[in-house]
Amino acid sequence: MGNLWTEVAAGCFVRRYDPFDVSCGVVVGGEGLLVVDSRMSTAQGRELADDVRTLSAAPVRAVLNTHLHFDHTYGNRALRDAWPQVPIAAHESVPEGLLADEARIKGRYAADVGDPHRDEILSTELVAPDTLFASVWSIDLGDRYVEAVHPGRGHTEGDVVVRVPDVDLVYAGDLVEESGPPAYGADSWPLEWPQTVELLVGLLSGSSLVVPGHGAPVDKDFVLGQRVDLADVAGQIQALAADGVPVDDAPARGSWPFPVEHLVEAVRRGYAQLGR
Numbered sequence: 001m002g003n004l005w006t007e008v009a010a011g012c013f014v015r016r017y018d019p020f021d022v023s024c025g026v027v028v029g030g031e032g033l034l035v036v037d038s039r040m041s042t043a044q045g046r047e048l049a050d051d052v053r054t055l056s057a058a059p060v061r062a063v064l065n066t067h068l069h070f071d072h073t074y075g076n077r078a079l080r081d082a083w084p085q086v087p088i089a090a091h092e093s094v095p096e097g098l099l100a101d102e103a104r105i106k107g108r109y110a111a112d113v114g115d116p117h118r119d120e121i122l123s124t125e126l127v128a129p130d131t132l133f134a135s136v137w138s139i140d141l142g143d144r145y146v147e148a149v150h151p152g153r154g155h156t157e158g159d160v161v162v163r164v165p166d167v168d169l170v171y172a173g174d175l176v177e178e179s180g181p182p183a184y185g186a187d188s189w190p191l192e193w194p195q196t197v198e199l200l201v202g203l204l205s206g207s208s209l210v211v212p213g214h215g216a217p218v219d220k221d222f223v224l225g226q227r228v229d230l231a232d233v234a235g236q237i238q239a240l241a242a243d244g245v246p247v248d249d250a251p252a253r254g255s256w257p258f259p260v261e262h263l264v265e266a267v268r269r270g271y272a273q274l275g276r
């Protein structure tokens with residue numbers, strides 16, 4: 001994996017961080033930088049800020065959170081400290097969801113006394129995004145534009161992808177995952193996720209590079225393949241519910257494209273969204 005920046009396209013960098021193999025991105029423009037996601041604690045955010053400074057002495061113009069999950073947002077405090085007043089952009093649903101999830105996340109780490117990241121998570125002060133949008137946001141970095149698009153609900157309610165048109169690159173957050181199956185959590189939208197990825201596919205060309213939230217960069221064909229699997233999951237959930245299969249029995253009854261332990265929440269959420 002290597003703990004170094006990779007220049008995946010001209011002036012567009014990715015660095016994969018443990019734990020969780022989370023990818024952070026940096027887009028370098030003539031008048032400053034955009035940082036995509038902030039890692040999972042203030043301490044890790046500080047490390048990220050130091051790493052960003054190794055790329056460029058230019059100021060960070062904005063930070064963007066691809067979605068509300070703590071491994072992408074809890075470093076916001078450190079980035080705000082490093083670049084005061086820097087806007088932190090995200091989908092409009094993110095601030096409320098981020099704060100609402102704080103007790104659950106910190107409670108989980110509080111209970112896990114053996115976790116090496118327990119103390120840094122518990123001492124992290126959340127900083128919610130303050131530059132919010134429903135559909136589209138863009139920033140001019142001087143000699144290049146970067147666009148952020150909310151293609152719909154999927155991994156979470158407020159997933160955002162970041163597109164750098166001049167190099168045909170997309171930072172996709174956790175709408176696309178390469179190092180493991182797509183993560184269906186208790187805040188996922190399994191029935192809508194395929195359509196959301198369909199819209200993402202519409203932003204891609206045959207030569208686009210897509211940076212997942214976790215894992216190595218992929219191409220359009222990979223995203224199309226993941227869309228097929230997501231649609232398979234959604235279709236099976238709908239069919240099982242229509243057949244009257246109880247929600248607790250449904251995971252074992254499906255023939256899933258991913259290991260069944262990754263589908264339990266998908267089924268539960270899908271049933272709930274169907275009113276079952």
Ligand SMILES: [Zn+2]
Pocket residue numbers: 067069155174183
């Ligand atoms: Zn996530």
